[in-house]
Amino acid sequence: MKVLMFGWEFPPHISGGLGTACYGLVKGMAHHKQDLIFVVPKLWGDEDPLAEFVNASDVEIDYRERRFRDIWKNLTYLEVSSFLVPYLSPEEYHNHTERLLKDQDELESSVLANKFSFSGKYGKDLILEVSRYALVAAQIAKNKKFDLIHAHDWLSFPAGIAAKQMSGKPLIAHVHATEFDRSGQTVNQRVYDIERAGMEAADKVIAVSHLTKNTIVAKYGIPEEKVTVVHNAVLDTSIIKSKEEKKVPEKIVTFLGRITFQKGPEYFVEAANKVIKKDDNVRFVMAGSGDLLNRMILRVAELRIGTKFHFTGFLKGDDVDKMFALSDVYVMPSVSEPFGISPLEAVRHNTPVIISKQSGVAEVLQNAVKVDFWDIDAMADAIFALLHYNGISKMFKEMGREELKKLKWEHVAKKVIDIYKQTVNQ
Template identity: 35%
Template sequence: MDALAHADRRPLKVLMLGWELPPAITGGLGVACEGLLRGIGALGGIGVDFLLPASPGIRGDYPAAVRIVELDGCEDPRVGARAQGAYIAYREKAARYAAATLRALPGLGDFDLIHAHDWLTFEAALAIKRATGRPLVVHVHSTEHDRAGEHRTNPVIAELERLGMQAADRIVAVSRYTGHGLVRNYGQSADRIDVVYNAGRSRQADPPPATTPADGCVCFIGRITEQKGPEAFVEAALRIRERVPDARFEMAGDGNLLPLMRSLVRALGLSEAFSFPGFIDREEVTRLLARSRVLVMPSLSEPFGLVALEAIEAGVPVVLSRNCGLAERVPSAICVDPDDIDAIADAAIGLLTDPARARARALAAAREAADLDWTRSAAALKQVYGVALDTATRQRIPLATC
């Protein structure tokens, strides 16, 4: 019997565990969750309770099928006791989030399935699965191996990620690149992993802008951490300036390497050509892309690359790391080894000095990215839910005895 057959009688009810939603975001996770929620609402047949820490300013215009449940008690009352972003602070946040979800559970009503996004929710997901026996889907947008690299991986976070995946009835990865990492780094079986790609802000009926600004910048948008390759961007900028003397650069974002990048820019004599606007919100991202000639994403590991997709939608040609999941769906994008500074610089220079080539690349990428739509992502996710429910049902059926 089809595990989704009961959807003919009532919508499938999903308890979804997340960490953030726009406008209060720190990166792409909240943006992806928002897109999925809107896609689920457009698709129909699924109701979602989305649980996240209480946060000011969350917009209330989600589809009727989506209920946003803000949990109190997730923040540490000892504000300022630890440095923002420190591992211990986030680990304690995850524990408080798990406790808050269990307190909220009795008032939420029945649900069919648990869907947890990234490691900060996995402790809660494991506790809810133990308490209710409901099947679990874990959604991997990024892993500790992506964020920290092979030599700086926090073993406690990596183990929690592994436990969450091991307990899951299905695992969702945001790209094949991410799925391969789950097999390689976490020992997961490939046949338990489904790829559901992210999508852009909206399907665009019109083509991207016909031109990019002649005096525009080369931009980097993202966390300024080891994962995102900011040092490669700065070093490539030096080579770019040697051949395109009027090139300008913007590095938007915040992170532990920001002070070092400012120092490196000064040491290389690039201060007049560089600006550091800090963390920028989604509207500011739109404005930055509107004044950009090229976006460079030299990440050491980029599970998907939502900012690059936004650039493509805005008509900005992109230079991507070959370790970027988005490239699987946008094969015309220029991809380079993130450690090859000359290749990064040459790719950007080619786009800056040949507007016709840059325009052709931008149009081809936009055509390829047009199929990335949140409603389609939601439809793929609904299929994953069906498999998870089938898997859980089979596991509960006792074996026949002679």
């Protein structure tokens, strides 16, 4: 069986957990010798050759076939901007619409060119790139031979739908996060519509946790029997013995992730303030970047804990490993985390973890302290206990190491391959 898989990023060039999860799954697939065509918007040339990679930026589209125009017409969610702009005078409104119409013509000319160069990032033209990616997917589906389509998250769902329309092959929609996880209740309607269309068009939906499955069923109206839960894993289950040495005498407590609503950084700051009031011999680190970064910096300044609180910016590669190695406690206070691989990486570095009950990883990682994301008192108490009671910290380290051995990507890949077989046989 050959699988046509659509992703948005692939290591070493990634911006978040989606690329890491795709890499783990593809690596697990290679372990089982699964025949795989993996498509990404842009290849950089230094990807691990685990599959037959296709660079969407190199694909030329043959618009002589009417089917491509039909697929483009179906991408109705592509809107450069809305003409309904409030608070403009009649003259300003006229100038605004004239400019938008010009932009629309230039956009159509660009996106419907034979070849399109993707940025491979999450920029201001993301919806445009998602839509163009769908057209490229249709062309790939026309040229390649395969038995099943697998699309990861909303960025790739239109590509999966277009490939299904072109080939008639079954589609698997893999949901790593939903718009409700990213934005709470203030969802982006266009993204929600794309997610829902992808899940409705799919023959089977894979959710990374029961938490995510519940959201898919309740918020998107997808039948429960259509959704299968397959938890994520960790790339390497071996324990890392780092020689990294701390340059400060204090204990270190770390938050590592995107500094956005979804990750709950504000709860980490408030818990840090409570701990520092009880114990001055501790430093807190917030590693990452995101739209709430400036607000977190201001809040730390308001609380007057700046000398004990550090912002590193976005970390990757060896710097992430160093940060885990230097940490005495790792905290993931996510408001809504479909899964969350970072606590497993912390366990690999022999670091005890505190995770929110509102995370998918809480379903598989039993030997971690679990708190409600909003309960900053419980979070602060847990941090204090792990820093001061060596017996508790040692217990979580030892039991976490044993638990980690079961969470391998080849096990995840085997479950996904079984879903492939079931879907094709249906």
